[in-house]
Amino acid sequence: MREIQGLSYPLFIGDFWEVLLTKISELAPSQVFVLVDQNTKAHCLPVFLDKTGFSDSKLIVVPSGERFKSLETCQQIWRSLFKYKADRHSLLINLGGGVIGDMGGFCASVYMRGIPFIQVPTTLLSQVDASVGSKLGVDFNGFKNSLGSFRDPEGVYIAPGFLATLSDRELLSGYAEIVKHALIRDEALWRALPKELSKEHDLSAIIHDSVKIKRDIVQADPMEKGLRKLLNFGHTIGHAIESVMLESSEPWLHGESIAAGMICESHVALQCNMLGPEELKTLSDKILSIFGYKAIPASSFMRIVEKTRLDKKNRSGRIMCTLLEGIGNGTYDKEISEAHILKGLEYYANFA
Numbered sequence: 001m002r003e004i005q006g007l008s009y010p011l012f013i014g015d016f017w018e019v020l021l022t023k024i025s026e027l028a029p030s031q032v033f034v035l036v037d038q039n040t041k042a043h044c045l046p047v048f049l050d051k052t053g054f055s056d057s058k059l060i061v062v063p064s065g066e067r068f069k070s071l072e073t074c075q076q077i078w079r080s081l082f083k084y085k086a087d088r089h090s091l092l093i094n095l096g097g098g099v100i101g102d103m104g105g106f107c108a109s110v111y112m113r114g115i116p117f118i119q120v121p122t123t124l125l126s127q128v129d130a131s132v133g134s135k136l137g138v139d140f141n142g143f144k145n146s147l148g149s150f151r152d153p154e155g156v157y158i159a160p161g162f163l164a165t166l167s168d169r170e171l172l173s174g175y176a177e178i179v180k181h182a183l184i185r186d187e188a189l190w191r192a193l194p195k196e197l198s199k200e201h202d203l204s205a206i207i208h209d210s211v212k213i214k215r216d217i218v219q220a221d222p223m224e225k226g227l228r229k230l231l232n233f234g235h236t237i238g239h240a241i242e243s244v245m246l247e248s249s250e251p252w253l254h255g256e257s258i259a260a261g262m263i264c265e266s267h268v269a270l271q272c273n274m275l276g277p278e279e280l281k282t283l284s285d286k287i288l289s290i291f292g293y294k295a296i297p298a299s300s301f302m303r304i305v306e307k308t309r310l311d312k313k314n315r316s317g318r319i320m321c322t323l324l325e326g327i328g329n330g331t332y333d334k335e336i337s338e339a340h341i342l343k344g345l346e347y348y349a350n351f352a
């Protein structure tokens with residue numbers, strides 16, 4: 001088991017079960033609730049119950065997927081808490097991916113003005129990304145994470161063993177955030193990252209290194225005033241690709257969009273003389289060998305460019321982006337143009 005220090009809450013990776021039980025007994029909750037979605041109920045809950053020996057915890061089950069990261073589902077969670085007469089000393093354990101962690105944390109943060117909660121993330125994305133930074137929330141009015149807050153959990157407990165039941169596609173999608181962390185901060189990690197990800201691999205070391213990068217950034221800028229924008233690398237164009245592909249018959253996963261976004265934005269860095277041609281080639285080749293090439297129809301390019309205009313990181317109509325100034329060294333608040341983005345997309349399309 002490894003502990004990551006320096007956050008305002010404990011974070012453990014590996015065989016943490018004893019430590020988790022100690023933490024829960026220290027909190028001395030009046031009742032323990034476990035929030036799961038349909039998939040984590042089937043795949044993760046049996047392991048959780050076996051390891052913790054819990055028999056008297058109350059289960060709250062919600063449907064799986066981003067579609068249900070909503071106020072309606074929050075109401076269902078709050079109603080369950082009321083039904084079981086949860087008081088201010090109740091504990092909520094969020095056992096699931098980023099949707100369960102963000103939404104369960106948000107529900108806990110406002111129920112009775114806030115009850116303690118613990119995150120047990122079960123997807124690679126939630127283990128390396130959503131688990132650090134204390135951002136909570138739900139989607140509202142068609143906008144992702146438009147209602148939410150910052151609040152610390154009592155602890156984050158990461159078991160890479162949960163990844164065994166995750167689909168290969170979801171696993172790879174989470175890997176994109178690890179690749180991003182390496183590219184913005186740690187060239188050595190970037191070099192060490194395997195080109196093929198397999199569930200048989202013990203991912204603890206990679207998860208550990210990746211979480212440490214996010215920890216360092218979040219610690220330096222908890223309220224997202226500056227440095228934390230580094231974490232947006234690949235996301236200005238990536239989010240635009242994700243939302244355009246969402247309208248297609250085969251929507252892309254978040255990480256798949258970010259992988260393509262990182263290649264496009266690295267080409268923008270080349271256009272801005274921040275990244276050399278050799279670096280761009282190495283980066284593109286490795287990302288494509290990990291994630292494969294997924295075609296973006298040329299007819300969507302202009303819609304993607306338009307979507308980048310809506311990015312919430314923009315300022316006074318200018319498109320702001322995080323770019324690499326060499327591999328392992330991200331810089332934020334770089335203004336880019338629509339022409340840059342279009343050329344980035346064309347560069348990506350060349351790999352077809």
Ligand SMILES: NC(=O)c1ccc[n+]([C@@H]2O[C@H](COP(=O)([O-])OP(=O)(O)OC[C@H]3O[C@@H](n4cnc5c(N)ncnc54)[C@H](O)[C@@H]3O)[C@@H](O)[C@H]2O)c1
Binds near residue numbers: 097098
């Ligand atoms: N708070 C933050 O800082 C932060 C950062 C990044 C992403 N997020 C949020 O995280 C969400 C995405 O997270 P996600 O990709 O984990 O999505 P998710 O929670 O929807 O999980 C993806 C799918 O995997 C299933 N699943 C989860 N664990 C499983 C397991 N071990 N075995 C089998 N199936 C499993 C889920 O039921 C779901 O169908 C988004 O809503 C995003 O906004 C938050």
Ligand SMILES: [Zn+2]
Binds near residue numbers: 235
């Ligand atoms: Zn992301």
